[in-house]
Amino acid sequence: MSEFSFHSYCHVLQRIRETRSTNAKITLFANCLKSAEDEKTLALAARFIGEGAFEEISGKRASVGSRTSGLAAAKFCEIDYELVFKPCRTATGSSSEAIARLMENIPEAVQKRNPEKLSLSEVEQIFERLQKLSSRADKEALLWEVWKRMTPVEIKYFIRMLSQGSLRIGFETRSVVASLAEAFGQDREEVRYAHMITGSLGKTAVLASQNRLDEARFSLFHPLSFMLASPIESRAADKLEQYVAEEKFDGMRAQVHVDGPNVKIFSRDLNDITQTFPDVNTFFAGRKLPATVFDGEICVYKENKILPFQLLQKRMGVKKPGKKLLEQYPVLFIPYDLLFTNGTPVFDLTLMKRRELLEKSAKKYKLPVTNQYEISSDDDVKNLFDRAIQHGNEGLILKKKKSVYEYGQRRKSWLKVKKPGGSFETVIMYAHAGSGKRGGTYSDFTLGISVKDDERYEEEFIPIGKAYGGYTDKELKKMNQKIKELTVERYGPTLGLIPELVVEIEFDDIQVNNRTKAGYTLRLPRFRAVRWDLGPNDVNTLSDVENYFQHKISQERLTQIENPSFTFHANDQK
Amino acid sequence: MNIQKTGYHGLYFPDLGISLDGYHPEAEVVFVSHAHADHMPRNRKARAITTHPTLDFMDCRGFTGSGEPLAFGESFENNYCRVSFYPAGHILGSAMIYIESDSGTLLYTGDYRTPPSPATEGFEAPKTADILITEATFALPIYKWKSHEELTHEIHSFATESLNDGYTPIFLAYNLGKAQELMHILAPLGHPVMIHGAGFKLCDVYEKYGIGLGNYSVYDRDTCEGNILIAPSSAMANGFASNVSKKRTAYCSGWAANESRRTQLTVDKMIPISDHLDFFELIRFCKQLSPKMVFITHTPNPAVVEHYLSKEGIENSFLHLEADPED
Numbered sequence: 001m002s003e004f005s006f007h008s009y010c011h012v013l014q015r016i017r018e019t020r021s022t023n024a025k026i027t028l029f030a031n032c033l034k035s036a037e038d039e040k041t042l043a044l045a046a047r048f049i050g051e052g053a054f055e056e057i058s059g060k061r062a063s064v065g066s067r068t069s070g071l072a073a074a075k076f077c078e079i080d081y082e083l084v085f086k087p088c089r090t091a092t093g094s095s096s097e098a099i100a101r102l103m104e105n106i107p108e109a110v111q112k113r114n115p116e117k118l119s120l121s122e123v124e125q126i127f128e129r130l131q132k133l134s135s136r137a138d139k140e141a142l143l144w145e146v147w148k149r150m151t152p153v154e155i156k157y158f159i160r161m162l163s164q165g166s167l168r169i170g171f172e173t174r175s176v177v178a179s180l181a182e183a184f185g186q187d188r189e190e191v192r193y194a195h196m197i198t199g200s201l202g203k204t205a206v207l208a209s210q211n212r213l214d215e216a217r218f219s220l221f222h223p224l225s226f227m228l229a230s231p232i233e234s235r236a237a238d239k240l241e242q243y244v245a246e247e248k249f250d251g252m253r254a255q256v257h258v259d260g261p262n263v264k265i266f267s268r269d270l271n272d273i274t275q276t277f278p279d280v281n282t283f284f285a286g287r288k289l290p291a292t293v294f295d296g297e298i299c300v301y302k303e304n305k306i307l308p309f310q311l312l313q314k315r316m317g318v319k320k321p322g323k324k325l326l327e328q329y330p331v332l333f334i335p336y337d338l339l340f341t342n343g344t345p346v347f348d349l350t351l352m353k354r355r356e357l358l359e360k361s362a363k364k365y366k367l368p369v370t371n372q373y374e375i376s377s378d379d380d381v382k383n384l385f386d387r388a389i390q391h392g393n394e395g396l397i398l399k400k401k402k403s404v405y406e407y408g409q410r411r412k413s414w415l416k417v418k419k420p421g422g423s424f425e426t427v428i429m430y431a432h433a434g435s436g437k438r439g440g441t442y443s444d445f446t447l448g449i450s451v452k453d454d455e456r457y458e459e460e461f462i463p464i465g466k467a468y469g470g471y472t473d474k475e476l477k478k479m480n481q482k483i484k485e486l487t488v489e490r491y492g493p494t495l496g497l498i499p500e501l502v503v504e505i506e507f508d509d510i511q512v513n514n515r516t517k518a519g520y521t522l523r524l525p526r527f528r529a530v531r532w533d534l535g536p537n538d539v540n541t542l543s544d545v546e547n548y549f550q551h552k553i554s555q556e557r558l559t560q561i562e563n564p565s566f567t568f569h570a571n572d573q574k
Numbered sequence: 575m576n577i578q579k580t581g582y583h584g585l586y587f588p589d590l591g592i593s594l595d596g597y598h599p600e601a602e603v604v605f606v607s608h609a610h611a612d613h614m615p616r617n618r619k620a621r622a623i624t625t626h627p628t629l630d631f632m633d634c635r636g637f638t639g640s641g642e643p644l645a646f647g648e649s650f651e652n653n654y655c656r657v658s659f660y661p662a663g664h665i666l667g668s669a670m671i672y673i674e675s676d677s678g679t680l681l682y683t684g685d686y687r688t689p690p691s692p693a694t695e696g697f698e699a700p701k702t703a704d705i706l707i708t709e710a711t712f713a714l715p716i717y718k719w720k721s722h723e724e725l726t727h728e729i730h731s732f733a734t735e736s737l738n739d740g741y742t743p744i745f746l747a748y749n750l751g752k753a754q755e756l757m758h759i760l761a762p763l764g765h766p767v768m769i770h771g772a773g774f775k776l777c778d779v780y781e782k783y784g785i786g787l788g789n790y791s792v793y794d795r796d797t798c799e800g801n802i803l804i805a806p807s808s809a810m811a812n813g814f815a816s817n818v819s820k821k822r823t824a825y826c827s828g829w830a831a832n833e834s835r836r837t838q839l840t841v842d843k844m845i846p847i848s849d850h851l852d853f854f855e856l857i858r859f860c861k862q863l864s865p866k867m868v869f870i871t872h873t874p875n876p877a878v879v880e881h882y883l884s885k886e887g888i889e890n891s892f893l894h895l896e897a898d899p900e901d
Contacts, residue, residue, distance in 0.1 A: 017833075018836075018843075018844075020840075020842055077715075079715065083877060083878065083881045084715065084878055084881065087714055087875045087878055088714050088715065088716045091714055091716065091832065091874075091875070092716060092832050092833065092834065093834045094833065094834070097832075097833050098716055101716040101718075101831075102715055102716060104718070105715055105716065105718040105853075105854070106715055438834070439832065439833070439834025440829075440832060440834050440835070440838070
């Protein structure tokens with residue numbers, strides 16, 4: 001076996017990318033793991049492919065955006081960023097791929113590079129150094145220094161690891177887990193479990209290689225990936241009796257870790273948001289709980305009503321909210337699941353058992369807890385759903401009674417029943433070159449609404465949102481042909497179009513956003529249909545959008561006094 | 575020199591009474607650079623002058639006008655100009671068109687490739703020209719082709735490894751040019767090849783002009799398993815070899831250099847073999863010819879070539895002719 005280096009590692013990544021069968025990919029990576037000569041290298045090999053430059057639970061980010069790496073690469077290759085680099089990026093649909101190929105092709109770049117087979121540990125140190133830098137110039141200088149020591153394929157994956165996203169080689173966490181099991185003759189389920197508890201592929205790899213998976217320990221104050229719900233339309237529930245229903249709150253998902261006076265709050269993307277919600281922090285710090293982890297929802301809660309998400313937004317992202325903000329938009333964290341209690345993980349118990357423990361804890365420590373309902377017919381679902389909507393909530397979540405907490409997965413055990421969001425007819429104003437899978441086509445679109453008769457605007461249409469997906473490949477091809485005819489301007493990867501192509505979009509919600517021309521943004525906008533039958537005179541107007549928002553925000557919400565969506569034991573007056 | 579567009583792809587020279595790669599009612603003749611659909615005149619009234627192989631291909635592909643052959647080294651003359659052909663290395667019969675007139679010399683490249691495809695007459699250019707009209711299909715520095723040896727090795731290994739593993743190898747390549755180039759490269763393996771019907775009928779022309787295509791026959795669904803198969807990518811959607819469960823596909827095109835193509839096509843192998851020259855060859859060729867003026871056509875990124883030519887001090891401009899994305 002040849003020496004294990006970042007260079008040989010990246011070649012394995014590339015081979016995984018070029019292999020179609022999942023099993024063959026898993027075997028390729030299992031062999032790579034087996035050839036790691038020490039613990040450290042093994043841990044990094046598992047981390048880099050599955051989590052990126054940094055451990056997910058570390059919360060670290062290198063913040064090297066595609067502009068930073070693109071600018072640095074353009075200078076490195078001695079090419080013009082705007083004129084040459086950008087069209088290359090557009091043609092490939094990937095900044096890192098464009099950079100790698102320029103590094104390979106351009107003589108000025110080839111001359112500068114002197115690849116030297118870095119070890120994975122050396123690359124990790126570089127990631128750490130990058131993370132500590134804040135100015136673009138410093139980052140650029142370090143990137144230069146590193147690239148000089150790498151081959152193009154290393155540079156490509158180095159950049160992708162830095163973005164802490166997917167390496168785009170068709171190899172997700174599940175496959176890494178399978179490779180670990182195959183490499184070290186472990187049970188796949190046990191590897192998965194250890195990964196769930198440690199939240200770290202690196203640690204899991206080391207435990208698996210040393211036959212110590214049973215030592216995996218969950219550690220408090222490190223977030224666990226959230227279990228996610230699938231939409232019910234796509235995966236209909238076959239036997240309703242197997243499920244219980246809970247209201248789906250109009251708030252933000254959060255995980256609360258408590259141990260006595262110590263509290264940490266984590267968001268869906270596993271960021272520490274404790275400072276943003278001092279009210280939740282104080283609430284739990286005062287309850288003297290033993291080591292416990294809750295999954296639940298943060299909502300603005302005032303005068304016995306759950307208030308719209310749009311109000312919660314005013315709190316989100318505010319690091320140290322002032323007194324006024326706290327009074328105006330008080331929040332409540334409503335637990336609905338329990339992952340850890342009295343120092344023991346319970347996510348492997350069934351939902352009903354976890355629920356029992358959650359209720360006990362809620363009673364004892366006077367915590368709110370979501371209400372759960374048995375269901376057996378579509379009518380039950382409908383009645384509960386209507387009530388949830390009247391409370392101002394989004395709908396229902398159906399949860400399988402016998403399911404364990406499937407961290408980080410979106411499967412059939414939790415199903416969301418949501419009211420269909422709104423829809424508008426919009427017109428395509430700009431088409432953007434797609435990236436990744438859709439590289440080489442115009443697949444993202446800026447959609448406009450009409451302000452023709454609106455005195456506040458001079459233009460005819462203004463953007464309301466950007467959407468991609470929801471169309472078939474065939475439809476996309478047809479749209480691209482039409483776009484060719486409609487193009488009037490070109491700004492790098494973006495085309496300005498004659499507003500003619502009408503698209504019906506669907507969205508989950510609508511929010512005020514003063515940074516946009518329209519003053520609103522849509523949440524999760526997506527295509528419902530390309531309306532070849534409609535023209536630009538048929539699109540919705542800004543007043544339609546405003547009316548929709550007003551209706552939404554001023555909609556009467558039922559109080560939580562009768563038939564509430566959750567029970568708050570602090571309110572039980574004995 | 576007065577240059578006008580005719581149709582989507584053609585050029586018309588009113589002062590010279592001729593057009594290139596597109597019919598114009600006022601032109602006495604149309605010179606055809608090669609037999610790909612986007613360069614071939616469709617009009618029945620067209621009087622086409624082109625190379626012998628191109629004329630044969632045009633006959634196979636339903637050209638209804640009248641055609642006259644002009645060999646490399648010969649020239650056509652009218653009252654205003656003299657026109658001759660230079661081998662373009664793109665596909666068999668492909669020619670660059672060289673025009674000499676009182677207002678100077680002009681080289682129109684059509685589609686070209688240097689170093690040339692081995693299944694062509696090679697590549698040769700005049701020493702110089704006042705005006706160069708060049709295609710620039712792959713006009714970005716991300717495009718730099720591997721050597722012929724490397725590509726041959728990739729093609730051979732894909733075929734033999736698949737066959738050794740018990741899989742039927744399928745090369746996806748378009749019908750005229752790329753398909754036969756692959757057959758020519760595969761011929762030394764001696765393994766039987768089956769080619770999709772639309773490409774098959776063009777193979778005779780290659781054999782006629784002495785390009786060996788090896789041991790091949792027309793695609794037959796029932797007996798195709800175990801042969802090396804060649805088909806355009808569109809055929810896969812129409813059930814080509816769908817009865818063969820153990821097969822591997824390789825997409826053969828310059829566009830295969832782009833990773834995104836892999837996901838879009840779901841193929842096993844991407845072989846970036848192009849019949850256009852790459853960016854670096856393009857700039858080199860422009861410098862070598864040192865024309866007074868370069869017109870760039872057939873490219874989505876004229877600004878990049880303009881930028882590099884201007885850096886070299888070569889005056890240039892974009893001439894908007896459409897590129898066919900399948901080439």
